[in-house]
Amino acid sequence: MLLVIAKALFGHVSEGRRRKWVFPTLIQRHRPEDTGVPHEAEGMKITGLSPYWFDAVQGGAVRNTVDMKSLFLLTGPNGGGKSSLLRSICAAALLGICGLMVPAEYAIIPHFDSIMLHMKSYDSPADGKSSFQVEMSEIRSIITRATSKSLVLIDEICRGTETAKGTCIAGSIIETLDAISCLGIVSTHLHGIFDLPLKTKNAVFKAMGTECIDSQTIPTWKLIDGICKESLAFETAKREGVPEELIQRAEELYVSAYAKDSSKIAVHKSDMDMVSDRQSCPEKEPSPVVEALRSVESLCKEVERAVVSICQKRITEFCKKNDVLEPSAMRCVLIGAKEQPPPSTIGTSCVYIMLRPDRKLYVGETDDLQGRVRAHRLKDGMQKASFLYFLVAGKSMACQLETLLINQLPSRGFHLTNLADGKHRNFGTSDLLEREMLIR
Template identity: 30%
Template structure:
């Protein structure tokens, strides 16, 4: 900060900046947005701008950087993408008429959670989350500022709240309470969230139901207040807040969704290779968002699930009508986002044109569904409100060839407004009228070179040379005198001039005014447009599920109130699509009423993990109402899925593979019920053999005795297979192999009973390790098998004592000294020249 006297403009900047200390302030000055002080220094580095200074000759020049206003959005997007806030200060009056410093004010604050106009905006939801606390309970509200979706719930503890934040893939959290340093580090450091404090709440808003709990109203009100404080514009598209409970859907934490490649491929971070990728045959952005939401939060309500199944069945049976439906959906734009642009006052003529085109497709969609004559479709048909009056208004008003700029005319159709039509006739015919008047007066006066000209000072005038002044009639009046000629006007010419100039000046502004009125009229339909958007999205998702069911040969699952899992020739549909149906080996997954655990043994790369994921994928698809990849499938409805599949460190939070493994195991055994599904792959391998085996057995016993959840437990600890003798509800299965003439083939087929041996060295061979290394490994394995301690499993399932444990075998067992090694160890390299060292090495090599 300079100690020198500041100009009024810079003082204005500092006054505004004081209200937005955590944001980059873009200060509008003419055709540029300027940044000053630290904002300028940091933005210049981030955005690769030229850093200059204001008051260069002062003792402490003010750092300064700027971006052109017409291309500012790209720079704003970059800053927000990197997790920064940007405050936009606009000129609030015309600089030409301003007295003193031009008034400026912040018109919007753009944050990672409130992005609405970004060029990088995709079709996914961008949720802004608010978190508040009352005692030991946490309130969580979230909103998509673009679509207007608004939800609130209560959480029992902070761990549950942070889990929900991860699930929502949020980038910004509005905090209604003071965080301790450790929690702040978790949210901002580990989860990379922008934390924005908010003390005040808009609890009395009509969007907040007064029947919510006190904490729910409080956190929803603070989220609403933050959005109002940052957006500073009309938010009529925001929907009333909807309370929800996490337990109302199939519960899966972020790690589970990631390990199952549910919404994106965990290895690439891309959609390709995920379940979402497989199931997405949607034709609209709204449908794509809704499909993602369904996969993210499958149902547990059997009636809702079976309703979706029934609609899919109707659509599958109507192949021709479904094809027509797809064609109708292709003409549908993103109504939710168009409605938000109308609400924000950002909609363009092209937006309204797209809205009109979309409404034009709704009757066709409705007619196709009505034509199927199925009662199950009635509630969908009833929600397809075509808004005929709005469609008629837009169709009548907006020209199909509208320009991008809304201030230069060409927006409104001829015939929509009488005054505008008059202006257009004048502009179109004005030149002809001038030519006609010119010819008429030339003939009447006899002035052969009489002509009408125009300039900005004198307007339209008759040009008469000095030699013809004697022929000027009395109804001409002088407008200007030049050296060799005079300029005259007439009442008729003045009238024409007035009409033409008025038409020229007023036409564009009238069009803009008409468009603003249209936008206000459309804003009255926002609620109905949002309802229509949800209906179209639902139709789109259901047709997508029907299309995929037909393409991938999926079948309708049957639900049972018993705890029976009976899947015949089930498949992991994503793996199958990537590999090709000819290469994929299907598997039965069968667990009767009395079976709680399957203990799965078999070599790596044989398909254990795929088998386990396959069950989870089938359950998820079944519970979103979709058909599933199998010949037949009978399933209970699960309340949660817990997984530990694959090894991964959490380096950011400083947790090893084994720690992550134990934390996820702890979450599963504490939160799972007998109606949950648990998938554990190689649990316990992250520590010493006996530790890992002991923990694995103890976890199996705990799930068996205390939890009762359906569980698939894959392990390399063959010793655990004997647990089937002690645990009533545990069965052994294994991945079958074919061994012939020393060659092993993995059949990728699950068979009953335990595996008889491991094939780790064979897997290493497939991976291409050197033959001599594999031979050495085989030799060590023989030693281990001959001398390893025998571990006995007692009748109570506990580990017995180790009998006569041998000394620890060294994997790199020492061998007798070799004379070449002896000589090599005696060489003193420090006393040798490079040439002597080379000669010694050559001699040793020759001897060896």
């Protein structure tokens, strides 16, 4: 048993040193009534904190500095990094008090008597409880057990019930945790909390930052002071492939519902209401991470437009020629750098385009998209490659559309790495595509 423990510790330290993790400095967090020393002098400070699931040595991880001396009330947009920050802090604190290395450049961690993390709640039909009931049960456990020496992390508080009463419950929970004087973070999209007459003494407002570039608000994943009321909900829905007409209708409904109340309407620029350290968008230099994100998104949109134009035109011509009902407009689906294809692609023919980090493209077809994505990312420099794909009716159609794209994308200004593949097939000479379309 000791040998197993020794091997595990050796493996942890070896990997930690490779990733440039550090051993933290542990301090004792006393109760104020015991020593008379205010808790502000016994906080937790982590410099260069990175998500533990990222290898910061290889880049791509956004590091944050967390100087926590009281409770944080955290706001930020969807996809802005709130949940990731909570998980990272929880992991660092747990590793630290166990005497292990933490994913940071420097860390001072108190010896907490308990670390309590509440993430998304699910319903429990076996117990006859809804998701909100489960959440309240977990919150009750946290409130009754937390002490001034605890670390409490609550993500998206009270999102399982109606907004008005959920906001008030969340406000009361924040007051209670503030009175306990524990360290922690409560993240929320319930911006009505800031209109409540909260009786807090030590709670601090924090936000996940954003940048305004080309009239678009983009998350930076950096922890800053202040309040962020920009949710980026419409942008997130659009990025995940929700139909454009649905989003446009949602925007119309949003304006019609809130335009009469100027205090509620959320115009992108005014929604980014930073209480402190407020900076105008045009004066800020975009971070390298944001620049990379913009580059990938721009390339993705260009490729998608070209792919839809090339393939849809061919299918439309065939349908008109053979008097066949034209299928619904095709859409490409994006697989991000850290994402995997959905289960719906298993055993289904599809055409995919790999967006390499050097902005070159690779076009392929497969019945096993998960396997192909995994194989591509195993190659040197391709770990962060993104993919676009669309499903087709049969392998023959996939092969022919693959060849069509290989032959025509270069004329649209794109650089392909597998141009030679297009010379080994004669697109259009087989009638298999027509037969498959007729069957559909």
